[in-house]
Amino acid sequence: MGTGKAVFLISSGLESCYLLCNESKKYDKVYPLYVSFGFPWEDAEKAHLKKLLKSTSVCSLTEVSCDFTNLYAGHWALGSNIPGYDAPDGSVYIPGRNVFLGNIAACLCLVKEANFIVGGWLKPNLYKDSAKRFFSKYSNLLSETLGRGIKIRCPLLGKDKNDILKKVDENILSITFSCINPIDNLHCGCCKKCAERKKAFLKAEITDMTKYNS
16 A cells, blocks of 8 residues: 555445545545435435545545436336345345446546545455456556556455444444435435444444434
């Protein structure tokens, strides 16, 4: 790791909280990037993200909106058959999303003259576009195509959610958000992402101050 400028792919989840509070200190300048695809949970996600950014000293947020609702027609991410609490690991996968995110982040790297894209991908690595090998090859492809050295960094790859909970201020954790079926901008408490969140707090033995609707 070294100094330089970096584009941080963030939402408002636990992983993004860790990146903003810990990894951002390793760079001269950080440009947080939020990409919306038209998914129903994004309004709640962005509202929590703005609160999270206020607690950090990084640069202002860059928001990019891409309406992918036609592309993902019939997919659970548009609000039907949302994976529930006991859904299997991998059920929340959104095909191709990491490729889209990488392309947009690389364009921002060109604008900001940055050389790093940083994301909060964790284990388990169930998908080919979330594996170390993929990010290495994708970095090379972006660099060659855009004519600028760009490296994708995944500081959390191989770690669990409970691993990162222990390294972030508990007061900041309370304003993070990681739900795919929010109710009045609050965690539903019943979806797969809420399940992952609850289990992480329990495993880390940290009091979960999240407000759930159930």
